[in-house]
Amino acid sequence: MSKSDRAERLLNVLFALMASARPMPKSALREVIDAYRESPSEEAFERMFERDKDELRGMGIPIETIEGTDGSGGIEGYRILRDAYALPEVNFTGDELAVLGLAAKVWEQASLGSSAQRALRKLESMGDGSVIDGPVGVEARIATSEVSFPVLLEAIRSRRAVTFTYRKPRAAEGDARNVQPWGVVSRRGHWYLVGHDIDRAEPRVFRLSRIAGTAVAYGSEQAFDIPNGIDVAAMITAATPEDITTALIQIDPGAAVSLRRRALNVSNDVAEISYGDEDAFASELVGYADSVVVLAPESLRATVVARLRQCIAAQARS
Amino acid sequence: MSPRVVETAGARLSRLLAVVPWLSANDGVTISEAARHFGVSDKQLLDDLWLLICTGRPGHLHGDLVDIQFWDEDGSIHVLDAQTIDRPLRLSPDEASALVVALRYLEQLPGLHQRDVLASAITKLESAAGEALAAADGVTVAIESLVPEEIGTAVATAITSNRRLHLSYVAASDVRSERDVDPMRILSLDGRSYLEGWCLSAEAVRTFRLDRIESVIILDTPTAIPDDATGVDVSLGLRPDGPLVTLELQPEAAWIADEYPNESVEDLTDGRVMVTLPVSDERWLTQLLLRMSGTVRIVDRPELSSDVLMAAERALARYEQ
Numbered sequence: 196m197s198k199s200d201r202a203e204r205l206l207n208v209l210f211a212l213m214a215s216a217r218p219m220p221k222s223a224l225r226e227v228i229d230a231y232r233e234s235p236s237e238e239a240f241e242r243m244f245e246r247d248k249d250e251l252r253g254m255g256i257p258i259e260t261i262e263g264t265d266g267s268g269g270i271e272g273y274r275i276l277r278d279a280y281a282l283p284e285v286n287f288t289g290d291e292l293a294v295l296g297l298a299a300k301v302w303e304q305a306s307l308g309s310s311a312q313r314a315l316r317k318l319e320s321m322g323d324g325s326v327i328d329g330p331v332g333v334e335a336r337i338a339t340s341e342v343s344f345p346v347l348l349e350a351i352r353s354r355r356a357v358t359f360t361y362r363k364p365r366a367a368e369g370d371a372r373n374v375q376p377w378g379v380v381s382r383r384g385h386w387y388l389v390g391h392d393i394d395r396a397e398p399r400v401f402r403l404s405r406i407a408g409t410a411v412a413y414g415s416e417q418a419f420d421i422p423n424g425i426d427v428a429a430m431i432t433a434a435t436p437e438d439i440t441t442a443l444i445q446i447d448p449g450a451a452v453s454l455r456r457r458a459l460n461v462s463n464d465v466a467e468i469s470y471g472d473e474d475a476f477a478s479e480l481v482g483y484a485d486s487v488v489v490l491a492p493e494s495l496r497a498t499v500v501a502r503l504r505q506c507i508a509a510q511a512r513s
Numbered sequence: 514m515s516p517r518v519v520e521t522a523g524a525r526l527s528r529l530l531a532v533v534p535w536l537s538a539n540d541g542v543t544i545s546e547a548a549r550h551f552g553v554s555d556k557q558l559l560d561d562l563w564l565l566i567c568t569g570r571p572g573h574l575h576g577d578l579v580d581i582q583f584w585d586e587d588g589s590i591h592v593l594d595a596q597t598i599d600r601p602l603r604l605s606p607d608e609a610s611a612l613v614v615a616l617r618y619l620e621q622l623p624g625l626h627q628r629d630v631l632a633s634a635i636t637k638l639e640s641a642a643g644e645a646l647a648a649a650d651g652v653t654v655a656i657e658s659l660v661p662e663e664i665g666t667a668v669a670t671a672i673t674s675n676r677r678l679h680l681s682y683v684a685a686s687d688v689r690s691e692r693d694v695d696p697m698r699i700l701s702l703d704g705r706s707y708l709e710g711w712c713l714s715a716e717a718v719r720t721f722r723l724d725r726i727e728s729v730i731i732l733d734t735p736t737a738i739p740d741d742a743t744g745v746d747v748s749l750g751l752r753p754d755g756p757l758v759t760l761e762l763q764p765e766a767a768w769i770a771d772e773y774p775n776e777s778v779e780d781l782t783d784g785r786v787m788v789t790l791p792v793s794d795e796r797w798l799t800q801l802l803l804r805m806s807g808t809v810r811i812v813d814r815p816e817l818s819s820d821v822l823m824a825a826e827r828a829l830a831r832y833e834q
Contacts, residue, residue: 201522206529206568213597214570227571250523255605255645281600285641291634294627298615307611313527314608316551317601318641320534332672333625335701336747337618337654351652352610378653381704385772404771428655452683456727482804483687485827496832502806503829509807510822 218261218272286323343410359410378427450486543588609642623665686796695736755793763808
């Protein structure tokens with residue numbers, strides 16, 4: 196049977212089940228739908244009807260099964276109530292529709308993208324006729340190629356746990372993690388998962404690019420609650436060391452601009468800058484080469500000098 | 514056999530159910546307009562309309578069928594009787610959450626000037642979606658933005674009022690420049706925001722990371738963007754141009770292959786990685802190599818290695834004097 200015949204049949208079934216509030220018995224459906232009437236046997240009809248019913252329900256069409264009143268538990272028939280079917284009355288302004296259009300384009304990832312597009316198509320019929328005030332001037336994409344991204348979103352939505360292999364920065368092998376996912380966060384262009392690490396029994400932050408292969412959801416839905424009022428973006432920030440030590444750095448005029456921007460205070464080209472991770476800060480400073488000199492603290496100065504020596508040794512070797 | 518787009522019956526039905534309410538709400542649109550709106554060919558839309566008018570309540574007598582008039586010479590379409598599908602089908606949980614999570618994500622972008630519009634769209638969507646949205650509750654795609662609010666606001670204001678911007682900008686190579694830019698759009702890719710505009714110094718379309726803009730002034734000059742200036746295709750991502758450089762990374766530097774857009778990555782033995790990436794500014798590369806103190810080796814550009822060596826020696830001299 197061709198696809199167009201099936202779409203037509205599904206649509207006619209939909210109309211039949213919406214035609215009255217009274218449930219329609221299966222036998223009546225067999226009479227009014229051409230393909231059902233023409234099916235060679237009762238069995239063939241049953242199979243066809245079950246498939247169609249599943250397809251319609253899969254699209255979100257609310258087909259109700261009404262049991263008979265004789266107490267036998269038998270099925271009297273099926274119906275679709277118009278109010279249960281139709282999108283509630285709502286009116287969007289032209290500007291609101293433009294913003295919805297922008298949102299529908301956010302997902303580069305195929306399954307999320309097509310869901311958002313289908314939603315938009317429906318909502319676009321609910322415009323109030325007003326015209327767009329002006330261009331939105333923004334184009335946003337979540338274009339991550341992380342294969343786990345849609346899996347994690349779906350797991351957060353259904354509150355299912357996920358399992359994945361997580362690679363540590365300096366190790367070839369990863370270890371298995373079981374996590375109740377709470378949210379995903381973009382920080383400086385990278386994606387992170389925030390959630391409750393089941394084995395370690397505490398909240399943890401994971402970088403998506405270090406998940407080897409794909410995360411897999413497991414176990415039942417609604418398996419956990421996301422704690423009320425958690426701020427996943429704040430959790431990422433908290434997971435990075437806080438700035439606790441203050442350094443004095445001499446910066447040549449006009450140099451190390453990004454560093455100077457972070458200074459608490461600058462006088463006579465000496466900047467006060469706070470940092471958390473000495474190693475990370477030392478490596479940043481080495482990047483500025485001879486345009487900065489660490490004046491204090493002594494340990495930071497020593498780390499920078501040691502790194503410069505390493506650098507010279509490595510380049511001389513190569 | 515000629516190639517055809519294979520469409521499932523479900524996908525087609527989903528479109529048919531959206532087509533009727535949309536045509537009702539937009540009485541008189543042409544077949545081509547409707548086809549474009551739904552992203553199908555004119556022929557496909559016509560086939561859809563022919564199918565629709567053959568469907569309806571059981572009995573299929575006059576008055577039971579969907580009635581659409583679409584044979585006028587001007588190609589206009591008029592829905593005369595939509596039967597019971599005059600309104601769109603409710604949003605499914607998938608659809609509602611895909612859209613609302615994206616809207617909440619947009620809310621966090623720096624420089625979105627229509628925040629009130631976004632907020633009212635979310636409220637209306639929530640009321641229209643009803644239970645379907647219970648599922649999206651708590652699905653957070655958050656952005657940690659490093660862009661000062663005033664920079665985002667100024668850029669957005671200049672875009673909507675078509676005014677030229679004067680930027681003080683710090684490039685990835687740590688070089689500051691002052692330039693005039695006619696703003697076109699704000700682009701946001703994976704949470705990182707950029708201003709796209711016509712740069713008057715480069716006489717070309719350029720993108721500027723919002724978190725690298727030091728200061729911005731909205732000038733009185735109106736924008737004058739050449740007609741043929743086209744924005745980047747965001748679906749391709751923002752890729753830097755520049756000659757390719759191949760680097761050998763020790764395991765502790767392997768993150769570089771994750772961090773920067775590259776042409777190829779190859780895993781070597783002992784956790785080392787070989788990566789080839791475009792480098793638009795050699796100063797940026799020198800800086801990266803200094804920072805990585807010996808854990809990165811330039812494979813194919815020996816002269817760049819000596820730049821790094823000399824820079825490190827100059828720096829060390831300042832500590833040893």
